[in-house]
Structures are given as structure tokens and as C-alpha cells.
Amino acid sequence: MKIIVCIKQVPDTSEVKINPETGTLIREGVPSIINPYDMHAIEAGLQMREKVGGTVTVLTMGPPQADSALRDAISMGADDAVLLSDRAFAGSDTWATSYTLSKAIEKLGADIIICGKQAIDGDTAQVGPEVAEFLNIPHISYIRKMEDITQSSIRVQRLMDEGYDVVESTLPVLLTVVKELNEPRFPSLRGKMAAKKAEIKKWGSSDIQADESSIGLKGSPTRVKNIFAPGAKKDRKMLEGTPEEQVDTLIKELKGIKCL
Amino acid sequence: MPVIVNIDKCIGCEECLSSCPFDAIVIKEGKAFINEYCQMCMACLSVCPEGAIIETGEVPQITDYRSQFADYKGVWIFAEQRGGKVVSVAYELLGIGRRLADELNTELSSVLFGSPESEAQELIRWGADKVYMSMEQIFERFNDEPYSKLLSTLIREHRPEIVLAGATPVGRSFIPRVAARLRTGLTADCTSLEIDKDTRNLLQIRPAFGGNIMATILCPNNRPQMATVRPRVMKRGPYDEGRKGEIILVNADGISSRTRVLDTIKETSDITVNLQEVDIVVSGGRGLGNPKGFRLLEELAGLLNGAIGASRAAVDEGWIPYSHQVGQTGKTVCPKIYIACGISGAVQHLVGMQSSDIIIAINKNHEAPIFNVATYGIVGDVYEIIPLLIKKIKEVKGIDN
Secondary structure, three states, rough: OOEEOOOOOOOOOOHHHHHHOOOOOEEEEOEEEEHHOOOOHHHHHHHHEEEEEEEEEEEEEOOHHHHHHHHHHHHHOOOOEEEOOHHHHOOOOOHHHHHHHHHHHHHHOOOOOOOEHHHHHOOOOOOOHHHHOOOOEEEEEEEEEEEEEEOOOOEEEEEEEEEEEEEEEEOOEEEEEEEEHHOOOOHHHHHHHHHHHHOOOOEEOOOOOOOOOOOOOOOOOOEEEEEOOOOOOOOEEEEOOOOOHHHHHHHHHHHHOOOO | OEEEEEOOOOOOOOOOOOHOOOOOEEOOOOEEEEEEEEEOOOOOOOOOOOOEEOOOOOOOOOOOHHOOOOOOEEEEEEEOOOOEOHHHHHHHHHHHHHHHHEEEEEEOOEEEOOOOHHHHHHHHHHOOOEEEEEOOOOHHHHHHHHHHHHHHHHHHHHHHOOOEEEOOOOHHHHHHHHHHHEEEEEEEEEEEEEEOOOOOEEEEEEEEOOOOHHHHOOOOOOOOOEEOOOOOOOOOOOOOOOOOOOOOOOOOOOOOOOEEEEEEEEEHHHHHHHHHHHOOOEOOHHHHHOOOOHHHHHHHHOOOOOEEEOOHHHHHHHOHHHEEEEEOOOOOOOOEEEEEOOOOHHHHHHHOOOOEEEEEEEEEOOOHHHHHOOOOOEOOOHHHHHHHHHHHHHHHHOOOO
């Protein structure tokens, strides 16, 4: 069984704060981590390999420093890793990212592709399903439990708004996973040694025969127009006086609009 | 590469590093360098004291949008159903869809798979002009492939300029396949949508960076423009019993699925349901200082028949279970009154509650961002204000203290 796990290196956004004066992000000393959902995807891949045999390859697209995320995945037990890194990939949105990843997956060949449900920096959850479409294979999102896997099919639980669905699919298939699925393992000493020595394949756009007009900014249908900190409401009322007076005013206002 | 650093001018002062929302600027050998993460948002341009960061004008130019996209007309919303019944977010989409269609002076259509015709009539009463529907059995339960295949086919045939769907597990799973297939842009989980009348571009506003900041996204060179919209953020439009529209049964021959839903199991927590359905939510944050603060909030909520919410900070402290969390990674609520007690108002919290009709914020720090979205702001100690509020509400309601 050939298993590919797609991961992303992200800044630890729980550490990002906003500078209240400039409205920009303060990220000095913010560490880069493997996207937390992707940790569960790696664990899912490793557990699958333990069950049905095969190999786990981790794949990422990013700048050269994303190499460290791939080594972290190898230290957990992945067999090998591919880094898609090329200046031509710059400015990729989810469409261009998915296209690029799918070209690499075509080259590698895969029976099962696993992604985290979304990355914590973008929170789009779009890349997994888009990759599946580019590869013309089925996908199942938000997997919270693997029920059964054979060489030709898989049965899983898919998290929904009001519970879950039991879904079956043929292989090859792409899965996106949620945190409830498993508990990611810690790297072993042997894994850490392997990660140090591992040769990570580095592919650019020509290595995956990517169409130049479909990658990077040129291949991206969306544009970030601007970013901003949310502004103040125009009709807000800051109440004044002693605490007692403020509460009185509030009660009066709420009565006025028939909320009390 | 449209944004570059003129290394002759760069003095390596690192001023630009924190201006980048995408972590795309690194210092190499004492000079700034813009890497693959750059999204061309241009935020760094004005920050550089030396004017060393420049835009090189390689951004694709579209001069005449209207002639290029002239045959793309109309706003579409995808109406999701569960067990044949249209879910709430579809009516919210009709609310915003109607507004966008009116601004563009065009039609609003809805797409409905696997529901009876009576549900299509409901969509019309809530504002749709047309409903494209299929009652084929393959659509009764949600599978990504048949949904994305039929929706893509319909979009290719009828060429709407905007397609919206709910940012639910269903919409967020299959809509990306549609966008991939149609080679167009898709913006996830929007909390606000506007029209740029000159270009007919849809301004798609969403929280970015784990909800630390907001971003406006455009899809200037492709049609349709597609977005998923966060549930409970948009308001429904008016319901008109007598409203007439057109129902079009579409052909779904030859559509198959490689996935199959074997079973659907219901599992809902009472707290979640309650939090999203009550008229009043009383929410607590780190400013409460300890878990006991929630006892006080419970007293107030009980008095108002409300429910208890919490910020991520309070949940992370272990003061209250995650099921109460409101915000980007928790629940989105839209009550008549939201009372935020000791919550500073990080964007990731605001995106989960800012559509509430009335927001009352109580916080010691007069600079807390929660006051930016508040209808009524009280600068003060929660432990002083809330007991007073409880006392006065009891007086109003004629309850003995």
C-alpha cells in the first residue's frame, strides 16, 4: 500500500498577537510547527502501514526551511519525504497549491492520500478535496475513525454537524482527518537518527511537469485584496458614571428597545 | 514576482518582518528576502523606512471585466438538506444572496439536491427566483462526487457570476471539488460579503491567520466567484407566503459515486444546541479570573433564560468545557443579546459572535477590542457590575432579592 501524507509547515498561530497600534501581527519568536491536524494525518498513515503494510511518504510544498517539518515527520516513522520548493510556486492559493500537490502525487503514485482537515493559518480546508478532484479520485472529509481497510476499499466515520456518517470508498482515495481520530506518537530515538540522515527529495516545477500557467500567483484565481483588524461599530455607546449609574442606563436602554 | 526587495536599499532593519501576515519575509545575510509564502497583499510596502520593498507590476492586468464576463449572470446559492429538509444556513444564504443579486440587478437562484418539491417552494418564499433541483435517490444522502459533478455541470451550463454555499461539513467538503473542476477561485468560511459595483467583483471577507485578523479576498479573473459562508452570520430575508418562482427539474443521468454512505448516526450535545438557539448568551473570558466567575454568569443567564458561552482563553484555562466555546474554533452564535464578561475580544472570538443583535461588553480595560464591536460598553469590574445587573433585572421582573 502506497500512502502519501500531505503536510504544511505553519507558524504557531496560537502564539501570534496583534499590535493594537498598527493592526499588524507580532510574530517575533513565533515558532514554526507542523500544522496540528497534519500530525494526526501522519499518525493515521503510520497506523495504516502497521495494519496493511506498505510505505508512508510525506509531501509538502513550501520554502526550503519546510525541510525541517519533513524531518520531524520522518522522526515519527515516515519512510521518506518530498519537498516541493520553487520560486515559481510563490503566491499560490488553494487552487494552485492543490494542482501542484496533485502533480507530485501523480508522479509518486498512491493508494491512499491523507491530509489534515485544514491548516491553522489559512483554515480553508479546501486543499484536500481539490487535490482529490485534480487526481479524479474520491475523497472523504473529517474522518474521526478508521473502521476497516483492505487492499481495495476503506470504511470510515465522517464527522458531520449533528453526529457522524459511516462511509465506504474504493481505493485510491483521499482522506482528511480531524483531531479525534488518534493521538500522534512522539518521535523515537531511532526515528530521530533516521530523520537526521534522511535524504529529502527536492522537486521544482519542471520535476513534476507542472503547467506554468497553473502554478504560483499566475495559476491562482484568488487575490488577497487587503488585510485589516476589525473596526469599531459606529453606533456603540460607552456608558458613563458610577457602576450603579452605568447599570441603570443599560437597563433603561434595554427597556427602550423592548429587550427587557 | 510582484513584490521584491531592492537589496541595494535594504538596510536589514527588520521593520518589515512583523508587517507580513503570511510570514513571507526572512532576513538572509543581513537583507530582507521575500519567499514563497508571499500573497502579494502589499502590507510591507509602506512599512519599509528605506522604500526598498517595491512592486514590480507583474500582476495580471484585467482591463475590461464586463465584456469578458458578460455572459456570466446571476447569483446562485446551494441549498443543503438533511433528511430531505433544507437546513437553516440555506435561508441565511438566500438573505445575503438576495441583497447581492439586487445590487447586481440580477436573478437569485437556488440549487437543491435530494429534497421534495415542497422544499423548493420554501426556498422561493425566502427569496429565490428560480430553483434548479433533482430528486434522484443518489442525492438523498451526501456524497461528494455526485454533488460536485451535478453542480459543476449546472454551473457550466447556466454560468452564474456568484455561487455561495454554507461553510458546513457538507459545503466545505464538496464545493472545493467544484472550484477545482471549474478552474475558479473559492474563499472559505466568509463572514461578510460585499459587491464592488464597478467591476461586479465579490469582496469576500473572512478571518485569516487563526482568526487573528480579517482579509478581503477577490477572484478578479475567473467566473464564477465562489465562497462558502459561515452559518449563523448572515440574516434571513423576509418570508413571503405568496412569492412565485420557477422550479426547474434537472437531468442527473449517468452520475455515479465511488463513496457510499452506509449509515447516519445522530449525536448532538444539548449545550451546543442550546447555545445556538437561545435569545441571550452570557459569556465569560479570562477576565473572570477563576472558574467561580461562571457561577455568577449562570445566575444572570438563568434570570434571562439564556445560555453560557466562553472565550477560548477561559476554556484553555480549564474553567469551563469546550462545548461552551464561542469563536473561530468553537461555535458561532447569533443571539439577540450577547453579554461579554471579562472577554478582551481577540478576532478569533469576535468572528463567532459579532453578528449578535446587541452586544454588551463589560471589561476593566477600556482599550479592550471587545468594545469595538459592542453596542453598549461598560468599563468596570465584572464582579461589581454583574451583581448590580442581577439585582436591577430582578427589580424590573418583580422578583424578590
